[in-house]
Amino acid sequence: MNFVALKMLVGDRAKYIGILIGLTFASLLITQQSSIFWGLMCRTFGQISDMGQPDVWVMDRKVQFIDDVKPLQSTELYRVRGVEGVEWAAPLYKGLLKARLSNGSFQTVICLGLDDSTLIGGPPEMVEGKLEDLRRAEGVIVDVVAANGKLAKPAATEGGAPTPLHVGDTLEINDHRAVVVGLCRVSRTFQSQPVVFTTYSRATTFAPRERKLLSFVLVGAKPGVDHAELGKRIRAATGLAAWTADEFKAMTMKYFLKYTGIPVNFGMAVLLGFLIGTVIAGQTFYSFTLENIRQFGALKAMGTGNGTLLRMILLQSLLAGTIGYGIGVGLASAFGLLTRNTELAFRMPWWVLAASAGAVLFICMLSALLSIRKVMRLEPAIVFKS
């Protein structure tokens, strides 16, 4: 009877397409919006992901997320180095500084100052030049998106194309001369500000005079030392906050979830997709069943049991669900591929796929349930009513 169920579903072209459209739409919207949402969330902790080396991040106890810098005494670095299980510890400066462009306008940049000797925390990918070039006098490495965009030299004439920043060009950061020695690629930040790398000591000369300039201490664990355990040890020994990279990412994301409207906005879009999908698919599936009610009645009269009818309806809705899900996720992936070189945040991890599969399954079950009630209660005697 599975064969009869499938033929019934596919045989009614218009209804079948309607059901598919509902399910496709729902899974597309849910997958796509969740992926954009997750893409944005990944941007919030993009700098943590970019720095692959540190196992543990040490910071002031009041720090709530990566951009929330509360400087430490520079002596904290040595206290951290003294903790059992620490293989290495490197200072990191992170601050917002003003860069002056050649036409005199200002652009705020995120300046990252790396440990002078090890350069730990450098960009994940160099486009031009080498990380070691930072050791050259006044050297900075600029992220390539900013070099082509926000930090590009404005056109000499009105309306002309700006000239991208190149290796050898100079910048002024907080009134200090800086020479571009390399271009790199970094994860886009949440506010999409330009990122400029330099050494820790040079960063502190760029930065306004302050008593404390050490933003984070990056820690590598000795082989075999559990990172979470090491964090705990550092917390106990120094009284500072110390989190593994994953913990720090989660903290950062939680902060954004809590204090920005992003989750609400995307939650609404996802919910809307879910609701619209449910209504379209549920409604078409239900009316498909209603329209076929005589057929179901005839099958019942001819000896089809309720269990078999239940299976038939579930099969119909699951088939429609699987196809709709496939098309929807396919469209969402295509969307992701087409926009991968743009500003748009889009990331489709497995759990987004699983969640939208779950949602589509739920929609299918719900629409099947409505129809099943109707068919279960159906009196086979209706077959003789004309």
Add this chain to the structure above:
Amino acid sequence: MITAVDEAVVCRGVTKTYGAGPDAVPALRGIDLEVKSGELMMLVGPSGCGKTTLISVIAGILDQDEGTCSVFGEDVKQLSPRAKTAFRGRTVGFVFQAFNLLPALNAAENVAVPLLIQGVPRKEAVARGRDVLERVGIGNRWRSLPSQLSGGQQQRVAIGRALVHDPKLIVCDEPTSSLDQETGHKVMEILRAVAVGPGRSLVIVTHDARVFEFADRIAKMNDGRIERVVSSPKDLRS
């Protein structure tokens, strides 16, 4: 024409009332009826006299209020819902006025449905469906969808479907009412020729006087009762 004398259907004091209170409609008011094995029995009478209700009770798709109705020795009302469904699947073939074919299935597949319900594998069921279509005279149209067939051809498919699993009882409600006179006559001829046989009984509801001649016996109903049972259309008029 009666080839066996044992009783296929025995109804005793069957009553059925639709609704309750002031809206109650008594459709059957005490039916006593026997249908013999191998017999073609017609139920006739004015509109609303309870023919469809009675045939529904006999076919096991509607429970009577009182009285008993046994079909090949089985008191159908007493069966559990599951057993009743299985009993219908095995024992009863249906022909409807509106054909009730599945529009998405071709003729052979439609005929195969009762076999599919009983779990016969699809290939075998459809092959047997084609054989039966030969017997009702439209073997060459086995691939056609119902929408591609005329009314008479659709009803032949429906007759094939009622026969394919070799049920002992076939019930038909107005099988010829949607067809023109000539086609209706043809359909009755086929029904008579292929469906009636030893050990199989047909109960046909009709008010089409032109097909009365195909009956072995005719039960005339009126207002929820059997008025009389005759063996020839001529006796109805007297």
